[in-house]
Amino acid sequence: MKAPLFPAASFADLNARLRDLPEFDEAAAAAAQARQGQLTKPPGSLGRLEDVAVFMAGWRGKARPGIAHAQALVFAGNHGVCAKGVNPYPQDVTVQMVANFKAGGAAINQLCRASGAELAVVALELDRPTADFTEGPAMGEAEVLDAMAKGAEAVDPNADILLLGEMGIGNSTVAAALATALFGGAAADWVGPGTGADAAVMARKIAAIEAGLARHEAMRQSPLATLAAFGGREQAAICGAILAARMQRIPVLLDGFICTAAAAVLEALGVGALAHCLAAHVSAEPGHARLLEKLGKTPLLALGMRLGEGSGAAVALGVVRAALAAHDGMSTFAEAGVSGA
């Protein structure tokens, strides 16, 4: 068992601990691939279901992995940049939606029930929004590390797969800021309507990001400093959860634009920290497809969803379950007495 990543004393301390992440189990994956070639179907005919089965085998370290326990984590945070009018909804909605999650009334509750995931919601100091990133760093180093640790702690070590989602009024602006800072291009290339911004709100989103980029020019040299400059607590918690899952070899289903932008911070660290993550879907938020391309991830689903909350991840869990059901349950040509090609 490797030493835990959190708590970490500093960004430098955390960076040092990330040099030795658990790797994909090539032997288990090869055994899974060999099994796929013997099952009663033309080779490759289950397409991505075969890839997903081999992926799961490699990360779980067994040729025929199952999903006894799927965990869905939704992290919620509030954002100082809302002062700049970047969202049509009042910021109170973050608290209201957390209550809705806890009462079982949101989309993610139904979608987790439909696909068999256990949902936990982690609200991160909703009464204390991060600082407005147009006026200073959104968070200090200790705040980022604390939120990352909270994300890591929330991961159930007994989970066979982890679904990640978020809620936070204003956080599509935070995500677009992170994407612009990490990958370059104009803010307008990464900004989308989010929960339903009109042209005026879109212009305010772009202006806020441009102001933040100008202010934090120096901080953008390091991915974790970029997260501190722009990110909310839920983005940091997502990063912490992804890393904790990796330490336990738990594969992750990333949700939409905001979740993926948070994950991109880890990718930028250059240690292959997202190798155990699948892109659940590509959302209707226009920056998401571009972001997935930068990360080299092909989404499982493209259903025009743009809700967040982990909703796309919950639907994609059904595809992963299908992949493993076929992989584990099918007969081989020999077992079934079926002639090969």
Added chain:
Amino acid sequence: MKAPLFPAASFADLNARLRDLPEFDEAAAAAAQARQGQLTKPPGSLGRLEDVAVFMAGWRGKARPGIAHAQALVFAGNHGVCAKGVNPYPQDVTVQMVANFKAGGAAINQLCRASGAELAVVALELDRPTADFTEGPAMGEAEVLDAMAKGAEAVDPNADILLLGEMGIGNSTVAAALATALFGGAAADWVGPGTGADAAVMARKIAAIEAGLARHEAMRQSPLATLAAFGGREQAAICGAILAARMQRIPVLLDGFICTAAAAVLEALGVGALAHCLAAHVSAEPGHARLLEKLGKTPLLALGMRLGEGSGAAVALGVVRAALAAHDGMSTFAEAGVSGA
């Protein structure tokens, strides 16, 4: 209750009965759409899940439809055109795979279990392949109508949704022949590798279709005669099942290239016979995307699958279940005390 479509005495008789198919319930769909606008999410943010919920509402005739019973039907047939060397697998595999379905060892068994569909397999005179369509019509009118009736009879009137699939060595050639006959273009535009044809087998597929098209030039004036010229019994049974589902207002999930090519015969009748059908996925078989475009259907999934058996439909059922779970189970803004935009 409308009069049953089958048994039908002739193609002309069946055509006459198709002029009065049950239609989409606009009132139920409007009620579902109105509900979607009140649920705790930005309007439209569940993307195609919202469309699917409204589609299901319109066909089931209720604002909040459920899926208590999902039926999957796999029809199996054998094809005289296999004499022309159009498939790398021996034709015995059709019988062997039916046994595999019945024993629970095939992909479709696992995928139905994963998504909660009840599978029934209907083998259609496997010991009596249809005639080789390069030498004469594959079936006579009575044979087509008999297979259609068998397909119709297999539909459970208590199903809330019907998944359709097929098995039949050689039937990707049959499907490409139907598509070429119905939509035009060169045979080579519609032919793909199927279960794994190499260049020589592909050339034989194209040659067989070209020979069949030349021989049945006159029969191609009528879609049902085209089905008789080229089709197998499983294609006819799929048509019968689609029509029987329509009479009961049961929505249908079409599977891949072969299933969709069979359905295209009904579309060509010009009576909107596929309005209650969703394209479950777009397969890796290259003609499928083109076929879906001709039918104006956007697939729910694109996972590179190309197995048939109803496998794509079974995976897509998970998406439909997710759509209805969100639609039925979510709280409205008023119920949850969440502020709107």
